[in-house]
Amino acid sequence: MALLRLAPSAAAKEKRLIALLGGRDPAGLGLIAAVRDAQVAGSLELAGEAVTLDEVRAARKAEASSSAAARLLRAADAVEPGSRLTVDALTAWHRALGLEPGYRASERSREQGPPPAPPEFIASRLAILQDWLSVESSRELKPAQAGALAMARIVEILPFERGNGRVARLAASHLMVRAGARPPVLIGADAPRIEACLRAAFQLATEPLTSLLEEASERALDVMIGVLAEGGS
Numbered sequence: 001m002a003l004l005r006l007a008p009s010a011a012a013k014e015k016r017l018i019a020l021l022g023g024r025d026p027a028g029l030g031l032i033a034a035v036r037d038a039q040v041a042g043s044l045e046l047a048g049e050a051v052t053l054d055e056v057r058a059a060r061k062a063e064a065s066s067s068a069a070a071r072l073l074r075a076a077d078a079v080e081p082g083s084r085l086t087v088d089a090l091t092a093w094h095r096a097l098g099l100e101p102g103y104r105a106s107e108r109s110r111e112q113g114p115p116p117a118p119p120e121f122i123a124s125r126l127a128i129l130q131d132w133l134s135v136e137s138s139r140e141l142k143p144a145q146a147g148a149l150a151m152a153r154i155v156e157i158l159p160f161e162r163g164n165g166r167v168a169r170l171a172a173s174h175l176m177v178r179a180g181a182r183p184p185v186l187i188g189a190d191a192p193r194i195e196a197c198l199r200a201a202f203q204l205a206t207e208p209l210t211s212l213l214e215e216a217s218e219r220a221l222d223v224m225i226g227v228l229a230e231g232g233s
Contacts, residue, residue: 075094116156
């Protein structure tokens with residue numbers, strides 16, 4: 001795998017993070033959980049669910065909770081890290097969200113961009129996405145490029161009645177982390193930009209969405225640095 005080239009700001013943050021860690025394990029310091037919490041809070045906000053970071057942290061501790069935050073936390077753990085992105089992974093994430101089981105059975109429309117897949121073509125179009133991501137040429141994509149492609153394609157197909165955005169964001173994060181990048185932290189304020197980026201991606205221009213995911217990945221550094229800075233204050 002080619003080495004990732006970080007933007008100057010991200011490279012500086014990586015250096016600061018390494019200095020703050022001082023050789024300690026990020027997982028043992030709760031940094032991975034903190035990033036996951038930020039992802040969950042942001043994803044739920046984008047889905048129209050009002051939730052705070054404190055509520056997400058509480059849901060993490062309450063294993064039997066059925067809250068939206070708890071379900072999304074469980075969904076994030078439903079697929080083995082480092083595994084290929086498959087149709088089974090998409091359905092596992094959706095199933096863990098506790099929404100309507102199975103693929104969408106009704107026709108859907110879209111004001112701008114291509115119409116969502118007819119119900120009878122959902123399975124085959126997801127299979128095409130899986131196959132494309134499995135070929136050798138797809139491995140030449142940068143992490144954010146792969147994430148943008150999967151995110152846009154899932155939203156374009158719209159396979160489920162609900163939860164498509166959450167599943168698409170989980171897929172993008174999974175691919176980026178698998179390729180060696182930090183997980184992207186998307187937040188509610190990104191909604192207008194995400195919509196514009198997706199419209200562009202539907203017309204095969206994925207650069208804007210790629211850039212957004214790269215910026216969102218840098219936010220993971222901000223979250224971890226913030227946790228360490230608070231611990232040292």
